[in-house]
Amino acid sequence: MKHLRNADAPPVVLASQSRFRREMLERAGLEFAVDAAHVDESEIKLSMRQAGASVEDVATALAEHKARRVALRHPGTIVIGSDQMLDCGGVWFDKPADRAHAEGHLRALSGKTHRLVTAAVVFRNGTRVWHHTESAKLTMRPLEADFIRRYLDAMGEDAGSSVGAYQLEGLGAQLFSRVEGDFFVILGLPLLPLLGFLRAQGVIPE
Amino acid sequence: MKHLRNADAPPVVLASQSRFRREMLERAGLEFAVDAAHVDESEIKLSMRQAGASVEDVATALAEHKARRVALRHPGTIVIGSDQMLDCGGVWFDKPADRAHAEGHLRALSGKTHRLVTAAVVFRNGTRVWHHTESAKLTMRPLEADFIRRYLDAMGEDAGSSVGAYQLEGLGAQLFSRVEGDFFVILGLPLLPLLGFLRAQGVIPE
Numbered sequence: 001m002k003h004l005r006n007a008d009a010p011p012v013v014l015a016s017q018s019r020f021r022r023e024m025l026e027r028a029g030l031e032f033a034v035d036a037a038h039v040d041e042s043e044i045k046l047s048m049r050q051a052g053a054s055v056e057d058v059a060t061a062l063a064e065h066k067a068r069r070v071a072l073r074h075p076g077t078i079v080i081g082s083d084q085m086l087d088c089g090g091v092w093f094d095k096p097a098d099r100a101h102a103e104g105h106l107r108a109l110s111g112k113t114h115r116l117v118t119a120a121v122v123f124r125n126g127t128r129v130w131h132h133t134e135s136a137k138l139t140m141r142p143l144e145a146d147f148i149r150r151y152l153d154a155m156g157e158d159a160g161s162s163v164g165a166y167q168l169e170g171l172g173a174q175l176f177s178r179v180e181g182d183f184f185v186i187l188g189l190p191l192l193p194l195l196g197f198l199r200a201q202g203v204i205p206e
Numbered sequence: 207m208k209h210l211r212n213a214d215a216p217p218v219v220l221a222s223q224s225r226f227r228r229e230m231l232e233r234a235g236l237e238f239a240v241d242a243a244h245v246d247e248s249e250i251k252l253s254m255r256q257a258g259a260s261v262e263d264v265a266t267a268l269a270e271h272k273a274r275r276v277a278l279r280h281p282g283t284i285v286i287g288s289d290q291m292l293d294c295g296g297v298w299f300d301k302p303a304d305r306a307h308a309e310g311h312l313r314a315l316s317g318k319t320h321r322l323v324t325a326a327v328v329f330r331n332g333t334r335v336w337h338h339t340e341s342a343k344l345t346m347r348p349l350e351a352d353f354i355r356r357y358l359d360a361m362g363e364d365a366g367s368s369v370g371a372y373q374l375e376g377l378g379a380q381l382f383s384r385v386e387g388d389f390f391v392i393l394g395l396p397l398l399p400l401l402g403f404l405r406a407q408g409v410i411p412e
């Protein structure tokens with residue numbers, strides 16, 4: 001793996017168990033540890049929704065919760081928390097738990113435009129120092145039932161790895177007719193703004 | 207590798223030697239052969255430029271040349287040709303031949319916005335049946351000479367693999383402050399329109 005970081009940079013911790021986020025940061029040349037926070041997401045989502053919060057508010061709050069919890073365990077580090085929400089016509093989707101759930105997602109998203117909202121929050125020395133929340137719009141073509149079945153057969157376990165049961169950088173490309181927005185945001189991190197912040201913090205070189 | 211294609215689909219040939227294009231199509235679940243065409247690109251570019259052609263015209267013509275040449279060798283198939291041009295303030299960049307050339311590219315692009323123009327042309331049974339040309343805008347942050355040196359050290363051979371001497375999906379993410387446009391177009395193929403066409407041709411399932 002190729003690295004491009006400052007030798008005297010403070011250590012960085014990624015507070016996420018997402019393989020996609022880890023790979024995205026690794027490919028961009030960052031060095032970091034991974035320590036995933038376990039947060040009761042559904043409770044936070046439900047209570048914030050009842051209080052009238054927007055999907056952006058909730059994604060940012062979840063990213064902040066994760067970063068704060070991990071920051072407590074790693075004093076003196078820079079901790080990146082992140083979250084992604086999927087909103088389709090006011091309905092918020094959760095990561096599919098099983099194949100039937102993934103199939104329900106794809107049926108519900110078929111022929112419609114949905115929004116992925118991606119938040120990143122950074123803590124340094126226990127304090128929130130930065131955040132960025134950005135969304136992308138994706139339009140799924142109308143999918144036939146037989147296509148969904150074949151798609152899920154081909155995806156296997158990976159269907160549960162993202163909130164929309166798709167991977168745009170893989171087979172998921174066959175689901176969409178139109179994609180508007182930053183690709184990194186779709187994959188789960190606002191990478192360019194995050195790298196800009198880490199550059200300003202001296203983690204990666206100018 | 208996971209596939210999602212129709213069993214009775216006509217064979218597909220990719221007329222490109224680009225690893226990125228091959229991987230992009232493989233990840234999207236397509237099955238195809240690769241047969242790269244060797245076309246004298248610099249002569250075509252020069253003569254078209256002198257005749258007043260736009261960068262879009264040239265990218266499309268180069269993609270068409272490659273597809274046509276390969277189509278002659280593979281009757282009865284669907285052949286995909288493609289090309290990508292980089293235009294920065296009216297200057298057209300070529301793929302860097304060596305490290306000094308790549309360094310020159312990065313110095314010239316530093317602090318500026320450039321355009322990547324990506325064309326794909328499809329031949330079927332020897333006839334051009336489809337094309338799509340689309341561009342993306344990328345803004346490089348101002349790069350210090352020391353950063354360019356370290357970046358090229360880390361990239362090694364890969365610096366010569368793309369026209370701008372960067373890979374946005376890898377270390378190249380550290381070069382940019384802003385990216386506008388489709389990610390697949392930036393990587394070298396207008397993937398979603400191309401998949402839409404291949405779907406209409408019965409190559410991949412509806």
